[in-house]
Amino acid sequence: MERAKTFLTSTLPGRYYYDPEIYALEQQRIFSHMWICVGHIGALPDPGMYQTTIVGGENILVVRGQDRKLRAFLNVCRHRGTRLCAEATGKLKGSVQCRYHAWTYGLDGQLIGTPNVSRDEQLERTAFSLIPVALELWEGLIWLNLAEDPPPLAKQLEEGLPAGPDFAPFLRCGLGQLKPGKTIAYKMRINWKVFVENNLECYHCRPVHPELCNTILPPIPHEENAGLRKSVKLADGVEAYTITGKASRPPLPGLLPEERRDFYGVIMVPNVLLTVIYDRVSLQTFHPQGPDATLINSTWLFDPVAVASPDFDPMDTVALDDFFIQQDKEVCELVQLAMRSRAYQSGGVYTANEIHLGSFRDFILNKLEREIE
Numbered sequence: 001m002e003r004a005k006t007f008l009t010s011t012l013p014g015r016y017y018y019d020p021e022i023y024a025l026e027q028q029r030i031f032s033h034m035w036i037c038v039g040h041i042g043a044l045p046d047p048g049m050y051q052t053t054i055v056g057g058e059n060i061l062v063v064r065g066q067d068r069k070l071r072a073f074l075n076v077c078r079h080r081g082t083r084l085c086a087e088a089t090g091k092l093k094g095s096v097q098c099r100y101h102a103w104t105y106g107l108d109g110q111l112i113g114t115p116n117v118s119r120d121e122q123l124e125r126t127a128f129s130l131i132p133v134a135l136e137l138w139e140g141l142i143w144l145n146l147a148e149d150p151p152p153l154a155k156q157l158e159e160g161l162p163a164g165p166d167f168a169p170f171l172r173c174g175l176g177q178l179k180p181g182k183t184i185a186y187k188m189r190i191n192w193k194v195f196v197e198n199n200l201e202c203y204h205c206r207p208v209h210p211e212l213c214n215t216i217l218p219p220i221p222h223e224e225n226a227g228l229r230k231s232v233k234l235a236d237g238v239e240a241y242t243i244t245g246k247a248s249r250p251p252l253p254g255l256l257p258e259e260r261r262d263f264y265g266v267i268m269v270p271n272v273l274l275t276v277i278y279d280r281v282s283l284q285t286f287h288p289q290g291p292d293a294t295l296i297n298s299t300w301l302f303d304p305v306a307v308a309s310p311d312f313d314p315m316d317t318v319a320l321d322d323f324f325i326q327q328d329k330e331v332c333e334l335v336q337l338a339m340r341s342r343a344y345q346s347g348g349v350y351t352a353n354e355i356h357l358g359s360f361r362d363f364i365l366n367k368l369e370r371e372i373e
């Protein structure tokens, strides 16, 4: 397609959003080589509690051991390969037993039971432990890395994107100690990058989320807008970020008084959006499920004192976010529908309102065009 000359920056070409070969490369070079966030430790407080997640095409079991340590394993029995835990979350009683031939593993991954295998067979159990996956924690967030010998998570977080994220407000409100109040999984018919890009700009906020712009002010012009920094705040007369605008919980204790009305967020590449406002932190993790399918796990985190209260009900703030996420879903799915069109063969453009999308595009191009070390 011929395109008029412009000073605007080009987006990724359309095929980056549907081509199975590009998807496979991303799975290999991004999702199998970078640290990928799969949730918050608050969801797994007790020994035996587990969750399963797909990372880089692998189903992975994250489980808290009897020693309270969190570990991650490929969710595959070493006998004949049965998936061990089929549910998204659950609680194990001290071990995990394969339902096919009852091989049993400790929560530390050691093979501890192999019914009816005779001594003559010389089965060396230590050689058939579950295959471990690298796991690191950062402020309560659980990160996995499928690489053989991955660099420390801290290195990836330092590199950040797009302009060196400032995590200070999240650290001040004790992100690692917060408790989940609600979790929702959203399935969207989009390529994962469509959702990242949607969250890297608020140019769409006024047309897509008019209600949001009446609740929290729209971003100020791009030259003052450092991404999702403190560019938006609660509108006058609005007490809290809830469906009624009224506060039902106090603000997060760690926030500075001048931060309590700010909406503040960061994207942590490749798959996290963290936002904080007033009394809640929202953690969204993005999980590609195919070239045009993405699972978005949203967890709303609150002060533990608020969650322990008998009348705790997070839905006043969750319902507001859910409403905005549905609006984003609708428009992002419209984007995905157009990616195969010849009109988008060479992509579109970013305006100055969307300055951070260029950094994300370059991140993708760098990852895909560089050979794996």
Ligand code: FES
Pocket (backbone or CB within 6 Å): 077, 078, 079, 080, 081, 082, 098, 099, 100, 101, 102, 103
């Ligand atoms: S496949 Fe798991 S015990 Fe046989």
Ligand SMILES: [Fe+2]
Pocket (backbone or CB within 6 Å): 198, 204, 205, 208, 209, 324, 328
């Ligand atoms: Fe949006």
